[in-house]
Amino acid sequence: MGRRVVITGIGIWSCIGRNVDEVERSLREGRSGIGVEQARLDYGYQSGLTGIVERPVLKGLLDRRTRVGLPEEAEYAFMASREAFAMAGVDDAYLNANEVGAIWGNDSSAKPVIEAAEIMAEKHDSALLGSGLIFQSMNSTVTMNLSTIFKLRGVNFTVSAACASGSHSIGLGYMLIKQGLQQMVLCGGAQEVNYYSMATFDALNAFSKRMDEPTKASRPFDRDRDGLIPSGGAAALVLEDYDHAVARGAEILAEVTGYGFSSNGGGISQPSDEGSVIAMQRAMDDAGITPADVDYVNAHATSTPQGDMFEAKALVRLFGGTDALVSSTKSMTGHECWMAGASEAVYSTIMLRKGFVAPNINLENIDEAAAGLNIPTVAVERPLDVILSNSFGFGGTNSALVIRKVEPQA
Numbered sequence: 001m002g003r004r005v006v007i008t009g010i011g012i013w014s015c016i017g018r019n020v021d022e023v024e025r026s027l028r029e030g031r032s033g034i035g036v037e038q039a040r041l042d043y044g045y046q047s048g049l050t051g052i053v054e055r056p057v058l059k060g061l062l063d064r065r066t067r068v069g070l071p072e073e074a075e076y077a078f079m080a081s082r083e084a085f086a087m088a089g090v091d092d093a094y095l096n097a098n099e100v101g102a103i104w105g106n107d108s109s110a111k112p113v114i115e116a117a118e119i120m121a122e123k124h125d126s127a128l129l130g131s132g133l134i135f136q137s138m139n140s141t142v143t144m145n146l147s148t149i150f151k152l153r154g155v156n157f158t159v160s161a162a163c164a165s166g167s168h169s170i171g172l173g174y175m176l177i178k179q180g181l182q183q184m185v186l187c188g189g190a191q192e193v194n195y196y197s198m199a200t201f202d203a204l205n206a207f208s209k210r211m212d213e214p215t216k217a218s219r220p221f222d223r224d225r226d227g228l229i230p231s232g233g234a235a236a237l238v239l240e241d242y243d244h245a246v247a248r249g250a251e252i253l254a255e256v257t258g259y260g261f262s263s264n265g266g267g268i269s270q271p272s273d274e275g276s277v278i279a280m281q282r283a284m285d286d287a288g289i290t291p292a293d294v295d296y297v298n299a300h301a302t303s304t305p306q307g308d309m310f311e312a313k314a315l316v317r318l319f320g321g322t323d324a325l326v327s328s329t330k331s332m333t334g335h336e337c338w339m340a341g342a343s344e345a346v347y348s349t350i351m352l353r354k355g356f357v358a359p360n361i362n363l364e365n366i367d368e369a370a371a372g373l374n375i376p377t378v379a380v381e382r383p384l385d386v387i388l389s390n391s392f393g394f395g396g397t398n399s400a401l402v403i404r405k406v407e408p409q410a
Contacts, residue, residue, distance in 0.1 A: 167341025
């Protein structure tokens with residue numbers, strides 16, 4: 001059976017809130033964090049829609065030398081991690097005395113790469129680049145920086161798996177703790193929001209162009225959806241061995257009981273209902289549950305025509321005829337990309353603890369493929385025991401997590 005894996009801390013920095021309390025209010029109210037950024041249009045984007053994410057002020061929290069090595073997404077990750085550790089009761093004394101790991105999802109750090117290239121193109125002198133850009137520009141920048149800031153001495157690596165990166169990071173942390181290889185791992189996902197990072201997505205016509213009504217642009221499962229909205233920030237979860245958490249008197253927020261994964265094996269940007277089903281079923285098998293046991297599914301659904309349709313088909317196959325509610329929090333946040341799997345695990349943990357399901361806003365005319373699903377358009381107050389959270393990404397990578405209320409030790 002392995003060890004039990006629990007969540008003892010969560011942290012979030014997103015377009016719908018800069019901490020757990022703010023995010024909970026947004027989820028309950030169905031408040032969108034989407035807006036239009038003129039700089040994207042000036043740069044040449046077809047769509048200026050994006051999640052509006054506030055940059056944190058780190059002066060006074062971190063010294064200048066440390067700040068120089070932090071790209072945008074690592075700033076968000078620091079703030080989310082700081083909140084998660086505080087909630088878990090993990091302070092400097094604990095970190096100095098114990099081995100804690102870090103596994104995060106992050107699949108780009110575009111801005112520092114482009115900035116370095118522009119300096120070189122103009123000045124032709126690498127001495128002018130400074131020391132910070134190398135640490136900012138690597139995909140592993142988040143775990144590199146967090147392990148240094150918090151003096152983490154456990155497992156330390158980054159998962160680059162497109163829009164399933166954050167979910168896979170939690171799955172891998174869960175597996176390491178379950179196998180007894182780590183007692184505590186800081187897991188999460190981070191996504192830069194600058195316009196440099198998403199121009200190639202815009203080139204694919206992947207983004208909604210509904211700029212006249214930004215907050216209504218993200219429309220998962222709606223018949224008239226026209227594309228996703230890029231967004232970002234960071235989300236952190238402290239995963240911990242159950243016995244260790246109990247021994248140190250930590251408050252247990254939820255338990256991770258299942259992780260499932262698959263690869264579609266098809267086109268690089270082609271979704272698959274079969275691949276989605278395999279990942280979800282594997283997660284439920286790992287958790288020892290059936291679809292009838294699931295109270296709520298936090299869908300991946302990004303508001304793209306193809307992706308939502310294939311996921312809906314997969315969800316109907318597994319949950320059609322059950323009482324499970326299904327919604328996509330991306331209707332409010334947009335697509336948080338590399339962060340999404342982790343942020344949606346945080347959103348799910350909030351809903352599990354507070355007994356409600358966030359709405360799938362902007363759902364006016366349900367897509368035919370999703371007609372067999374129970375999709376709420378307003379928040380539903382309901383006790384929840386078991387949540388399934390989906391994340392799928394380019395290259396056919398799929399991840400699913402089962403998060404549930406903690407059951408007493410047998």
